[in-house]
Amino acid sequence: MPHRxxxxxxxxxxxxxxxxxxxxxxxxxxxxxxxxxxxKDFTYLxxxxxxxxxxxxxxxxxxxCKAENDTLPLKVETVPQAQLDQKxxxxxxxxxxxxxxxxxxxxxxxxxxxxxxxxxxxxxxxDRLGVLGQLEPAAVSTIxxxxxxxxxxxxxxxxxxxIFYNKKLFKENGVAVPGTWDELLxxxxxxxxxxVQPFSASGAQGWPLTRLISGYLYRSLGPDALDKVDAGTAKxxxxxxxxxxxxxxxxxxxxxxxxGVGSIDYDTAMNQFLTGKSAMFYxxxxxxxxxxxxxxxxxxxxxxxxxxxxAVKGGAGSVNQYPSNIGLAITLGSKNFDKKxxxxxxxxxxxxxxxxxxxxxxxxxxxxxxxxxDANDVTSTVRKTISSSQQNVLWFEALFSTxxxxxxxxxxxxxxxxxxxxxxxxxxxxxxxxxx
Numbered sequence: 001m002p003h004r005x006x007x008x009x010x011x012x013x014x015x016x017x018x019x020x021x022x023x024x025x026x027x028x029x030x031x032x033x034x035x036x037x038x039x040k041d042f043t044y045l046x047x048x049x050x051x052x053x054x055x056x057x058x059x060x061x062x063x064x065c066k067a068e069n070d071t072l073p074l075k076v077e078t079v080p081q082a083q084l085d086q087k088x089x090x091x092x093x094x095x096x097x098x099x100x101x102x103x104x105x106x107x108x109x110x111x112x113x114x115x116x117x118x119x120x121x122x123x124x125x126x127d128r129l130g131v132l133g134q135l136e137p138a139a140v141s142t143i144x145x146x147x148x149x150x151x152x153x154x155x156x157x158x159x160x161x162x163i164f165y166n167k168k169l170f171k172e173n174g175v176a177v178p179g180t181w182d183e184l185l186x187x188x189x190x191x192x193x194x195x196v197q198p199f200s201a202s203g204a205q206g207w208p209l210t211r212l213i214s215g216y217l218y219r220s221l222g223p224d225a226l227d228k229v230d231a232g233t234a235k236x237x238x239x240x241x242x243x244x245x246x247x248x249x250x251x252x253x254x255x256x257x258x259x260g261v262g263s264i265d266y267d268t269a270m271n272q273f274l275t276g277k278s279a280m281f282y283x284x285x286x287x288x289x290x291x292x293x294x295x296x297x298x299x300x301x302x303x304x305x306x307x308x309x310x311a312v313k314g315g316a317g318s319v320n321q322y323p324s325n326i327g328l329a330i331t332l333g334s335k336n337f338d339k340k341x342x343x344x345x346x347x348x349x350x351x352x353x354x355x356x357x358x359x360x361x362x363x364x365x366x367x368x369x370x371x372x373x374d375a376n377d378v379t380s381t382v383r384k385t386i387s388s389s390q391q392n393v394l395w396f397e398a399l400f401s402t403x404x405x406x407x408x409x410x411x412x413x414x415x416x417x418x419x420x421x422x423x424x425x426x427x428x429x430x431x432x433x434x435x436x
Contacts (some may be wrong), residue, residue, distance in 0.1 A: 045098045119152065138392045158386065159286050159326075201257050245425050319390075
């Protein structure tokens with residue numbers, strides 16, 4: 001799977017430009033179903049860069065879902081991700097959306113398609129099919145957070161974020177797994193004093209640093225901290241929000257990210273952690289693919305642990321609330337939804353989780369109904385965390401405009417190297433939010 005490409009989408013799909021409503025206006029006359037002929041195949045439109053989902057669906061078509069495929073053959077079509085939104089708008093205008101397709105680069109596109117009756121009410125159909133319970137509650141929570149409280153996508157991919165840590169370095173330096181922010185600071189100081197770089201992070205990408213800001217915000221102010229900013233009832237320039245930026249800036253001032261963090265890219269930061277040059281690495285569960293690869297992971301998967309962003313003393317948030325995303329969101333076209341596509345949906349919902357994990361080592365938001373041996377203990381830990389989590393949160397830029405996202409991520413390195421003050425950082429992003 002091309003993690004770098006899909007990772008880039010994870011970071012931007014919630015803040016990309018809004019679709020052209022004019023194109024969809026021609027498609028708003030009804031649900032898109034009704035008098036249309038029954039579909040001849042189960043067409044899946046994906047982005048060229050993502051091979052995992054279509055490969056897993058192909059596997060299902062030859063195995064667990066062979067009966068469904070014999071009745072309605074799977075047909076895979078692809079389009080470059082950069083052209084996805086334009087393609088979907090064109091198909092919507094022609095009333096020709098396929099049975100299943102990669103949702104647009106912004107939730108706004110899928111919301112508008114739903115408003116015009118062009119996508120399936122997924123929750124209703126899953127409930128009718130008796131398989132709604134096959135989705136992990138945490139994945140459902142994440143999807144609804146992105147799509148205005150509605151289950152408008154399927155979780156073919158599901159990621160949570162937290163802190164991966166080097167068990168061996170912790171043990172050798174007498175550091176216990178921190179449960180609070182104060183304990184994390186104490187652990188970092190102890191490691192740093194012994195010549196161990198506490199964190200690796202990519203300042204070049206920026207988002208690995210801003211994720212720490214939102215982590216602190218969620219723990220200190222609660223899971224609705226950034227929803228309030230989006231709604232305009234709070235501002236990033238409010239003292240409690242600036243406090244979060246101050247805390248992350250302090251990590252950089254103390255040297256906890258090492259030297260030159262501003263020029264370090266994602267792959268270099270990953271390599272620092274996997275070669276034992278840093279003790280902690282805040283990242284999403286997509287990093288499990290790297291951690292499970294012995295060619296990349298020189299410290300050994302057995303020496304990697306996973307913990308949540310720590311609690312903030314007196315904070316309104318909980319360590320059980322994990323930042324999460326659904327990667328490449330997939331939704332269903334209403335025009336082609338009938339009994340046969342419903343059978344496909346039911347089969348996918350019951351079997352995709354096991355197939356993706358067994359054949360691709362990919363964690364989805366579907367429950368794993370067939371026992372699959374995890375590659376290592378840290379993968380088991382993440383899977384158990386996902387299964388037990390009931391409420392998840394988004395990330396710092398998830399609800400931001402494109403401009404605000406860019407300003408946030410390009411100024412993150414300056415925040416931790418001291419060239420941009422915490423107050424100025426938040427002022428810059430807030431100003432960009434005002435120009436949606």
